[in-house]
Amino acid sequence: MATASYILGIDGGGTNCRGRLRDTNGQILGEAMGGPANTRLGVAAAHEQVLMVCIETLKAASLISSDCKPDDDEVNVALGQTRLGVGLAGLHLESQLDDFLNWDHSFASLEACNDAHIACLGAHDGEVEGKGILILGTGSCGYGFKDGSPVNIGGWGFKISDMSSGAVTGYLAVRHALAVLDQIYPSTGLSEEILQHFSHDAETLVLWSDKARPTDYGQFTKLVVHHANEGDEAALDLMRTCGRQTEAMLGAMKTRGIEAVSLVGGFAEHVEPYLRSEMKKMLVPRFHDARDGAILLAGGVIGQPSMLKHEDATGE
Structure with missing residues (x-):
């Protein structure tokens, strides 16, 4: 060198x-x-x-x-x-x-x-053998090393992957809000605040969605976190889903030999409280x-x- x-x-x-x-x-x-x-x-x-x-x-x-x-x-x-x-x-x-x-x-x-x-x-x-990261940001993926070779979990993009990510969580929140507007589900604080963004108009929301990018959906994640902390059942359901999906990804990493994982990304700190204590044992500081x-x-x-x-x- x-x-x-x-x-x-x-x-x-x-x-x-x-x-x-x-x-x-x-x-x-x-x-x-x-x-x-x-x-x-x-x-x-x-x-x-x-x-x-x-x-x-x-x-x-x-x-x-x-x-x-x-x-x-x-x-x-x-x-x-x-x-x-x-x-x-x-x-x-x-x-x-x-x-x-x-x-x-x-x-x-x-x-x-x-x-x-x-x-x-x-x-x-720099000491990565048997260790990895789980990125929970706008997107999501797991990455680590076992026997000197990289281990990849997920990360295939917003449309078909990225579970427990900010973008997918925001997308699910927007979809739920649209269903509330159609009176499929009862209104909650989360759906009300999202629908205010679109003036409670389904056509406005749908036209927005035609051009929306993952980062656009991700902007609603802060609302999900806030309303979950306030006890909103719709928001709590989304965050609990993120917790289960994160545990599944951690389990997949452990199966492939990754025993110590650092959570990475702006959404990670909000998802971590929804993990069971036995899964948190895999987590190490970054x-x-x-x-x-x-x-x-x-x-x-x-x-x-x-x-x-x-x-x-x-x-x-």
Whole structure:
């Protein structure tokens, strides 16, 4: 691995791309954030976004001037002193990983993998054998390592997978609200607040749903959590379903040899109270976030472990 003065970690997903720069002693020098860096947008676009965030991170660390251009000599010099680790949504496909690594870059070295991989590395401080993560954010998936090989659970997307995720939970809440409007189910505080968003008009809701994305449905998850905490039966039913589905995913991970799991993602802390105590025994605290996992991937070291909370887990 090339000698370098700095290690830069990139965590890129469908919502944003975040970078962190550390020195060889593990001290944070700078951080930055940019737009989506999902390879589904194209490998060339992912390269461009990753490079932009890297440059902004170097600027934040005052290693290059704030008004420099990507092709300036000072940028190339700084990149040449930096090892880069990248985790991107979509890089679980070997063809896309090969395309991404086939990059005419100026970094001292480049390591890349999918975003779940770096999240797992960060969560367990690089010691991943028999350990994993369960991401409960806008989407959901389980990821870990057994006998040196990755273990994947779910993560096939909003339409056919992503159980116990914010997007699917929000979708189910909206669907329930529409059924309330048709007087199929009795009204509750949850359905009333969702229907207010659509002026209690079925056509408005349906037209919205034609263009709604997973993140659009996910915005209603906060209402589900709030009303469940208030004792709303419809909301409680949704959260209990999330608990059962999360337990099923944890069980699948245990069956495949993953004994210790860190919950990751903004929805995770809300689902955890609905897990039975025997399932909670699998859960362990998370050391670092995905950006630090990318730094570990690149051969860097991390300073004092932070034992992060669930909501700091990903770039979403």
